[in-house]
Amino acid sequence: MRRLLLLLAFLATPAVAEDLVLGLSQNRIGITANFDGSEILVFGAVRRDAPAPGDTPGVIVTVTGPAEPVTVWRKARQFGIWINTERVDVDAAPSFYAVATNRPWDDIISDTEDLRHRISIDRAIRSVGNAVHDSPNFTAALVRLREQTGLYQNAVSTVTLSQATLFSTAIALPANLTEGSYAVRVLLTRDRAVVAEGTATIDVRKIGLERTLYRMAHDRPLVYGLVSIVIAVTAGWAAAALFRWARG
Amino acid sequence: MTIYLPIAEVSLNIFLLLGIGGAVGVLSGMFGVGGGFLITPLLIFAGIPPAVAVATSVNQIVASSVSAVLAHLRRRTVDLRMGTVLMAGGIVGSIAGVQLFSLMKAAGQVDLLISLSYVGLLGTIGALMLNESLRALARSRSGGAAPQRRGHAWIHGLPFKMRFRTSGLYISVIPPVLVGAGVGAMSAIMGVGGGFIIVPAMIYLLGMPTKVVIGTSLFQIAVVAAFTTLLHAVTSQTVDLPLAVLLILGGVIGAQIGAQLGLRLKAEQLRILLALLVLAVALKLGFDLVATPSELYSLSEPRG
Numbered sequence: 001m002r003r004l005l006l007l008l009a010f011l012a013t014p015a016v017a018e019d020l021v022l023g024l025s026q027n028r029i030g031i032t033a034n035f036d037g038s039e040i041l042v043f044g045a046v047r048r049d050a051p052a053p054g055d056t057p058g059v060i061v062t063v064t065g066p067a068e069p070v071t072v073w074r075k076a077r078q079f080g081i082w083i084n085t086e087r088v089d090v091d092a093a094p095s096f097y098a099v100a101t102n103r104p105w106d107d108i109i110s111d112t113e114d115l116r117h118r119i120s121i122d123r124a125i126r127s128v129g130n131a132v133h134d135s136p137n138f139t140a141a142l143v144r145l146r147e148q149t150g151l152y153q154n155a156v157s158t159v160t161l162s163q164a165t166l167f168s169t170a171i172a173l174p175a176n177l178t179e180g181s182y183a184v185r186v187l188l189t190r191d192r193a194v195v196a197e198g199t200a201t202i203d204v205r206k207i208g209l210e211r212t213l214y215r216m217a218h219d220r221p222l223v224y225g226l227v228s229i230v231i232a233v234t235a236g237w238a239a240a241a242l243f244r245w246a247r248g
Numbered sequence: 249m250t251i252y253l254p255i256a257e258v259s260l261n262i263f264l265l266l267g268i269g270g271a272v273g274v275l276s277g278m279f280g281v282g283g284g285f286l287i288t289p290l291l292i293f294a295g296i297p298p299a300v301a302v303a304t305s306v307n308q309i310v311a312s313s314v315s316a317v318l319a320h321l322r323r324r325t326v327d328l329r330m331g332t333v334l335m336a337g338g339i340v341g342s343i344a345g346v347q348l349f350s351l352m353k354a355a356g357q358v359d360l361l362i363s364l365s366y367v368g369l370l371g372t373i374g375a376l377m378l379n380e381s382l383r384a385l386a387r388s389r390s391g392g393a394a395p396q397r398r399g400h401a402w403i404h405g406l407p408f409k410m411r412f413r414t415s416g417l418y419i420s421v422i423p424p425v426l427v428g429a430g431v432g433a434m435s436a437i438m439g440v441g442g443g444f445i446i447v448p449a450m451i452y453l454l455g456m457p458t459k460v461v462i463g464t465s466l467f468q469i470a471v472v473a474a475f476t477t478l479l480h481a482v483t484s485q486t487v488d489l490p491l492a493v494l495l496i497l498g499g500v501i502g503a504q505i506g507a508q509l510g511l512r513l514k515a516e517q518l519r520i521l522l523a524l525l526v527l528a529v530a531l532k533l534g535f536d537l538v539a540t541p542s543e544l545y546s547l548s549e550p551r552g
Contacts, residue, residue: 033490035252036259068549073356075544081364081537084356084546141545175252175259210254217255217485225481228307228489229474232496236314236470239500244319 018057019047020198022186027200029173030207037150037175040202042184043168052164058101058108058189059159059167060119063202065096065151066180072138088138093125095178097152100169102159110192117187117194121152150174177204255488256300262494264294269308269495273502275525276312276443278510278518284309284440285370285529287495288362296491298359302349302439303480303487306473308495309441313470315500319507320463327414327460331467333421334446337428338435338472345436346479352437356548360537362438367534369434373448374526380452381519388516415456415464423454428468436476441469444526462510 022044029038042061046052070093073084099119101108109119118124121143146152151174159169167186181201188196206214217224252259268290272283284305291301320326352358406420427449431442446465450456456464481487510518 031252031254033252034250036250071356071548073546073548075541075546077540081360082539082541082544083360087356138545142547145543145545145547175250176257178257206254210252213489214254217481217487217489221482221485222478224485224489225478225487228477228481228487228492229310231489231493232307232310232477233314233474235493235496235500236311236316237318239311239315239504240318243504244322 017049018188018190018196020186020188020196021045021047022184022198022200024184024200024202027202029177029202029204031177031179031205031210032208033210035175035210037177038173039170040173040184041168041170042186042200043166044186044198045167046165046188046196048165053190055190056103056161056164057195058103058187058192059161060102060109060187060189061098061100061159061167061169061171062119062124062183062185062187063096063098063171063173064094064124064183064185065204066094066178066182067092068095068178069093070142072142074138074141088135090125090139090142093142095151095180096173096182097121097124097146098155098171099124099153100155100158100171102161102167103157105156108189108192109194113189113193117197119187121147121154149176151176173204179204179206251490251494253296253300253488253491255486256296256304256491258295258297260294260296265491265494266498268294269498270502271498272495273312273499273504274506274509275502276499277316277503277506277508278513278521283312283499284435284442285366285438285444285526288439289366289529289533291491296488297486298362299353299484299486300488300491302362302437303477303484304491304495305439306435306441306480307477307487307492308499309435309473310470310477311492311496312499312503313441313466313473316503316507317463317466317470319504320466323463324414325460326463326467327412327456328464328467329410330412330415330417330424330450330454330456330460331464331471333410333424334428334431334464334468335471337425337430338432338468339475341429341432341434342436342472342476342479343432344429345433346476346483348433349437350483363533363537365434365438367530367537369445370526370530371534373444374523374530376452377448377519378523378527381516381523385516385520412456415454415460417454417456419454427453428472431468432472432476435469435472436479441473443469444522 025041070090072088074086075082076085114120114123143152159167161167182204184200186198187194249262250259251262272287276283287305288301292298352361406422408421410421411418431446434442443465447461450461
């Protein structure tokens with residue numbers, strides 16, 4: 001009996017200890033005047049102290065942007081017109097969330113593990129906003145609207161895994177990124193359970209003129225407003241003068 | 249070719265933005281309207297957040313109206329005295345409007361109120377102008393002289409009268425101040441110059457000669473829009489300078505073209521065109537309010 005328990009315990013623990021090493025094509029993203037979105041390559045390898053077991057492991061890559069509060073509105077027809085009538089305030093939802101896997105979702109992760117590690121888009125939102133749990137329709141709308149603009153991405157089978165060791169995937173970042181620190185997470189799963197996790201961060205910042213203007217607008221709004229007016233008046237006057245001169 | 253807008257936080261095609269500015273600039277020069285009633289919806293449609301669209305559109309109106317008012321000043325078709333009276337009211341209205349704008353943003357109903365205001369105002373004014381212009385056109389075709397426009401009788405009973413030589417009027421300052429205040433509030437709330445309100449108000453309410461109406465309205469619009477820009481920049485940081493510069497570039501060129509076109513067209517034809525344009529925008533906005541939207545949900549920042 002005791003021997004049998006030992007055997008069971010031995011079988012239950014992973015035969016091989018596995019670890020993740022990961023890298024990013026860039027860990028800083030500068031938002032400049034011609035910024036039109038970006039693509040980051042997440043790559044890495046599974047490190048083992050023994051040869052890999054026969055079956056292919058699951059690899060899940062997530063990228064999470066800074067969490068922000070958001071209000072979801074629902075319209076209803078009142079007096080013949082459509083009006084925002086109901087609202088749900090989400091305390092915090094990631095401004096960006098992408099999840100990529102190497103195989104179909106159900107093959108590599110169980111619901112319990114998804115819940116524990118907050119991997120799928122729905123779980124990632126619930127984990128940070130507490131006001132949404134009573135209104136699944138609103139959460140669904142939040143996800144749908146952000147998926148349409150590329151802010152939320154659910155990319156199944158886009159992670160390539162070669163020889164059960166080397167993995168890579170490309171995640172597209174849209175142009176309307178929120179500034180801040182983006183958390184990259186790579187999860188290795190076996191038997192639909194997470195066995196290893198690796199993390200990294202990407203720093204997204206406005207740089208150059210874009211940053212100067214943004215900071216000025218927020219730190220010195222009066223100066224910014226005056227500059228806006230001066231530019232507008234000068235441009236208007238210059239155009240009038242130019243056209244007058246051009247006509248002789 | 250795209251550009252990232254730091255305040256709006258979106259990336260858009262440069263030529264699309266220049267085109268919006270240019271098209272609206274042509275109208276601005278032709279009709280003496282700031283064109284904001286077109287630029288704001290167009291920007292929102294292009295993906296700019298409404299608050300940024302409103303504030304930035306007001307900044308572009310400063311440039312296009314300054315550009316156009318200079319041409320009118322040289323032609324001496326600006327009643328500076330009337331413009332100053334209107335402007336005084338406009339600044340008061342703008343302050344009130346920016347306050348109201350913030351309140352409505354907090355309540356999540358700013359889009360609805362903007363749409364309703366557009367439908368109501370544009371619908372009424374478009375219909376009035378179209379009716380009036382068509383009748384005037386019919387009169388001129390039948391050979392009869394156009395009747396001289398005079399202000400309504402009750403206006404002559406009001407106190408604080410002032411002489412406006414350029415317009416040839418001797419009327420109370422109360423109506424122009426009120427007109428200015430109303431337009432100033434709209435400027436702040438709707439991101440419009442208010443030319444489509446102030447031009448008919450000057451013609452039908454104050455009885456000003458059509459010749460000086462466009463120049464004078466542009467003068468008041470330029471000053472009030474500058475003030476509104478400042479208020480929006482200070483209270484909500486929603487003026488996007490690179491966006492404004494692109495719209496201005498397109499707009500000032502368009503305004504010059506429009507001013508030349510305006511000189512070649514007859515005043516009555518011009519007014520019919522403007523009336524039809526105003527009605528078209530009102531109908532489109534009204535339809536959007538009534539038609540079942542494809543997406544019932546929308547997102548906003550909790551603050552507004």
